[in-house]
Amino acid sequence: MSTASISPGRQTLWRMMRNPSVIIGGALVLAVVLMGLLAPLLGARDPADISPKDRNKAPGYETTVRDSSGQKVPVVYRLGSDTLGRDVYSRIIYGARISLIVGVSVAAISIVIGMAIGVLAGYVRWLDGIIMRVMDGLMAIPAILLAIAVVSLFSAGLTSVIIAIVVPEVPRVVRLVRSIVLSIREEPYVEAAITAGTRTPVLLVRHILPNTIAPLIVQGTFIVASAIIVEAILSFLGIGIPPEIPTWGNIMAEGRSVFQLYPHNIFYPGLVLALTVLAVNMLGDGLRDTLDPRFAKRL
Amino acid sequence: MLSYLFRRLLATIPVMLLVAVFVFMLLRLTPGDPAAIIAGDYASDAQIAEIRGKLGLDKPLAVQFMVWIGNMFQGDFGESFFYKKQVGELIAARLEPTLSLSLLTIFLTVCIAVPMGTLAAYRQGSWLDRGIMGFSVLGFSLPVFVIGYMLIYLFSIELGWLPVQGYQRIGDGLWGWLSRLILPSLALSVVFVAFIARMTRTSVLEVLGEDYIRTARAKGQTETRVLMRHALRNAAVPIVTVIGLSFAILIGGVVVTESVFNLPGLGLLTVEAVLARDFPTIQAVILLFSFIYVLINLAIDVSYTLLDPRIRY
Numbered sequence: 001m002s003t004a005s006i007s008p009g010r011q012t013l014w015r016m017m018r019n020p021s022v023i024i025g026g027a028l029v030l031a032v033v034l035m036g037l038l039a040p041l042l043g044a045r046d047p048a049d050i051s052p053k054d055r056n057k058a059p060g061y062e063t064t065v066r067d068s069s070g071q072k073v074p075v076v077y078r079l080g081s082d083t084l085g086r087d088v089y090s091r092i093i094y095g096a097r098i099s100l101i102v103g104v105s106v107a108a109i110s111i112v113i114g115m116a117i118g119v120l121a122g123y124v125r126w127l128d129g130i131i132m133r134v135m136d137g138l139m140a141i142p143a144i145l146l147a148i149a150v151v152s153l154f155s156a157g158l159t160s161v162i163i164a165i166v167v168p169e170v171p172r173v174v175r176l177v178r179s180i181v182l183s184i185r186e187e188p189y190v191e192a193a194i195t196a197g198t199r200t201p202v203l204l205v206r207h208i209l210p211n212t213i214a215p216l217i218v219q220g221t222f223i224v225a226s227a228i229i230v231e232a233i234l235s236f237l238g239i240g241i242p243p244e245i246p247t248w249g250n251i252m253a254e255g256r257s258v259f260q261l262y263p264h265n266i267f268y269p270g271l272v273l274a275l276t277v278l279a280v281n282m283l284g285d286g287l288r289d290t291l292d293p294r295f296a297k298r299l
Numbered sequence: 300m301l302s303y304l305f306r307r308l309l310a311t312i313p314v315m316l317l318v319a320v321f322v323f324m325l326l327r328l329t330p331g332d333p334a335a336i337i338a339g340d341y342a343s344d345a346q347i348a349e350i351r352g353k354l355g356l357d358k359p360l361a362v363q364f365m366v367w368i369g370n371m372f373q374g375d376f377g378e379s380f381f382y383k384k385q386v387g388e389l390i391a392a393r394l395e396p397t398l399s400l401s402l403l404t405i406f407l408t409v410c411i412a413v414p415m416g417t418l419a420a421y422r423q424g425s426w427l428d429r430g431i432m433g434f435s436v437l438g439f440s441l442p443v444f445v446i447g448y449m450l451i452y453l454f455s456i457e458l459g460w461l462p463v464q465g466y467q468r469i470g471d472g473l474w475g476w477l478s479r480l481i482l483p484s485l486a487l488s489v490v491f492v493a494f495i496a497r498m499t500r501t502s503v504l505e506v507l508g509e510d511y512i513r514t515a516r517a518k519g520q521t522e523t524r525v526l527m528r529h530a531l532r533n534a535a536v537p538i539v540t541v542i543g544l545s546f547a548i549l550i551g552g553v554v555v556t557e558s559v560f561n562l563p564g565l566g567l568l569t570v571e572a573v574l575a576r577d578f579p580t581i582q583a584v585i586l587l588f589s590f591i592y593v594l595i596n597l598a599i600d601v602s603y604t605l606l607d608p609r610i611r612y
Contacts, residue, residue, distance in 0.1 A: 137317025141589045144551030145569065149325055149585055152573040229442050233555055236444055239573050252444065260463065263452050270445035278440035285436065 012290060021286030028279030032272075036096035045087050047094040047246040059088075059264055080264045082254045091246035092269050098247040099228045099276065101158070106165045106227035107220040113166070114173025115212065119204060121174060122181025132178070135171035143168035147230055151239050161240050165227045176219055180212050214291040221284035225277050232273050248273045304601060311593050318589045322582045323364050371586075377579035381572065386583045389568065396466045397553055397564035399476070403484040404549065405542075408491040413538065415492065416499025417526060423504060431496060438493030443552050447486040447559040454482060464561040483560040487552045491545050498541040502534035509533070535606045543599035550588050 016022050059080040080088050121131040138146070147164040154160035184190060190207050198206075234240030235249025236256075243250050248269040255265025334351040335342070342350075351357055358366075370377070376386035419431040455463040462479050469476040506512065507530055515529045516522075554566035561567070565584055572580035 133313060134317060136314050137321060140314050140318050140593050141321065141585060142547040142550040142592060144554060145585050145588055148554070148569060148573055149322070149581060152576060152578075152581055153325065225440070232442060233444070233551075237555070237558055237570050239570065252448075259448060259451070260456055263448070263456075266445075266448045267452075270442070270448065274441045274445055277442070278437060281436060281440050 016287065016290040019286040019290050021282045022290065023286075025279045025282030025284075025286055028275065029283055032096050032276050032279065033100060035093055036100050039090075039093045039097065045090045047086065047091040059268075080262065082251065082265050088251060088265055088268060091251050092248065092272055094246045095248045095251060095269065096272075096276075098158070098241060098245065099231060099273070102162055102165070102231040103224035103228040103280070105162050106169060107223040109162070110166045110169035110173050110223060111216055111220050114170045115177050115209075115216070117170070118174040118177025118212075119181055119208070122178040122185070123200075123204070123208075128178075131174070135174050138168070138171045141168070143226075144230060144233065147234065148237075148239065151234060156240065156242050158241060158245075161231055161234055164234070165230050169223050169227070173216070173219060173223075176215060177212050180215060181208055184208050184211050218284060218288040218292050221280060221287055225280040225284065228273070228277055228280070307597055307600060311597060314593055315590060318593075319368060319586060320364070322586050322589075323367055325578070325582060376583040379572075379577050379580045381575035381577040381580070386579050389580060390565065390583060390587065393563060393565045393568045395468060395564075396557070396562045397566060399469065399480055400483055400487065400553060400556065400562060400564060401549060403480050404487045404491070404552075407484055407488040408495060409542070411488065412492040412495035413499050413531070416496040416538075417503050417531060419496065419500040420503035420507060421522075421526060428500075432500070435493040435497045438489045441489060443486055443490060443555050444559050446489050447483065447556060450482045450486050451560075464559075466560075466562045466564075479560075479562075483556045483562060486559070487549070487556045490548060490552065494545055494548075495538065495541055499534065499538050502537040503530050506530045506534045532606075536603055539599055539602060539606060543596050546592055546595050550592060 082088055082091070117131060117135075121128045121135075141149075146168040150164035150167050151160055154163070185208065190203070193203055193207055231240060231247065232249035232252070235247050236253045238253055240249060241247050243253065251269040252266050255262065255269075259266055334347045334356055356363065367377075374387055376390070378384065379386050379389055382389060415431050419428040422428050451463055454461050461482055464479075466479055467476050503526075512525060512529055515525045520529075553564065554569055556562070557564045557566035558570055565588070568580065569584045571577075572584065
């Protein structure tokens with residue numbers, strides 16, 4: 001097939017679809033997304049269901065429960081139970097939802113905010129110095145510490161965790177967008193557009209912002225991965241999402257006290273967490289190599 | 300050189316000042332009255348008013364900030380709400396475990412990552428290279444607490460070789476200290492090994508294509524010497540840069556690792572302080588960590604001149 005006849009966009013898409021990292025990472029990410037979406041169909045029970053007599057059971061433990069009509073129904077704890085007798089398998093399956101919600105919303109919010117500030121810094125000369133110094137200051141605080149600090153301000157919850165992870169990510173997006181805007185505005189076609197009397201909003205939307213899309217998709221993917229890890233860390237430390245909500249970090253936090261006797265409560269969620277982050281990172285690596293070859297060369 | 304150092308030191312002042320402003324604003328941004336938060340849920344109005352006066356919360360913000368900064372320069376970080384002790388004392392007592400863990404982690408990382416990356420570059424495209432790069436992607440995705448628990452399970456519970464958790468001061472015996480730090484620093488180093496091995500590989504690969512490498516080989520020098528003296532030395536600047544950048548991740552990792560291994564260091568103090576909403580301690584720890592981070596990056600910038608005589612300021 002001749003590639004000369006198809007558009008550059010199509011070509012990129014073609015290359016992307018054939019990149020092994022994109023295929024493997026993408027398939028795994030899709031599997032996690034489906035896992036979260038289809039949780040009730042995957043044999044997951046109510047993840048909050050407490051059963052005092054079935055605490056700390058090993059994976060594969062079988063028992064019976066009475067359903068609403070008084071009938072005895074067999075129940076399997078595929079991955080064992082936690083200290084409150086909740087089904088770890090169900091909690092892991094439902095935990096995928098929280099991880100994905102946090103990952104995707106952190107990436108989306110920090111990109112939107114970062115893009116707005118980055119364009120402002122790159123385009124409005126007198127604002128540049130001020131904005132970048134503020135960003136330098138924010139970046140001087142190690143990301144997890146900044147997230148911990150922000151979380152300590154609010155009561156624990158999904159929103160506060162998302163905000164806490166967004167704050168340290170924003171300066172990184174700002175830097176990226178600003179550097180792209182700065183290099184693009186020197187391009188002859190942008191100067192030509194300015195000379196032709198294109199108004200600033202049109203110039204931004206039509207000529208400058210399209211150049212930020214590919215790097216931002218790549219950056220966004222990596223933000224998803226790091227946000228999933230940071231959420232798990234915060235929950236694991238007991239300062240993230242409230243413990244009754246099933247998240248991978250919370251399941252591990254729950255399993256800490258009895259780890260020496262029942263390691264499965266740490267291992268299974270840890271394994272799923274690691275696999276998910278690995279998948280997202282692989283997807284990001286593949287996207288970077290195909291969408292943003294200039295950046296790929298630098299690293 | 301000296302004037303460069305001086306200029307760089309001056310340049311860190313605005314950054315640190317900004318960090319100080321952020322950290323200061325933390326407590327002021329909390330919804331509600333900081334004095335009421337400090338006093339706790341069961342305080343009377345009089346107690347709240349007393350705290351407000353003691354902290355100077357009735358004065359304008361700018362004045363409060365100046366007082367706060369001024370106190371810190373005199374080594375007064377305020378009193379912890381939770382421990383009812385001077386924050387400075389608290390931090391001093393927690394410094395040793397954190398320093399031990401960080402230094403051992405960096406030592407392990409450099410010892411493992413640099414040879415790994417160099418080897419991968421030297422055998423580019425081989426299975427060894429692919430294996431090392433695969434490990435690097437994996438290492439980047441494994442959260443430190445998962446690795447930590449895996450190591451505890453394997454070496455402490457199953458094999459019984461090392462203590463499970465806890466810390467022993469270095470003054471109470473070298474082995475007791477080291478044996479409790481091996482697993483935490485190993486767990487913490489995985490992500491850096493991944494990061495730095497990758498960077499080393501890229502950097503060495505670039506250098507290996509240079510003419511002087513060919514010359515060195517043509518002179519009949521051994522491959523080890525070519526790699527060590529000619530390649531690695533010239534590849535050092537980007538590697539050191541990455542080591543500097545990864546200090547931010549190191550500091551974050553310290554917080555998690557100390558929790559997993561129950562090391563009573565600054566990271567554990569941070570978590571305890573957040574759980575207790577102990578704002579003076581949170582502020583001091585964040586300020587301290589950021590300050591160290593900025594200084595380390597300064598030191599790295601300056602070290603370029605030592606690594607590469609071509610760089611002059």
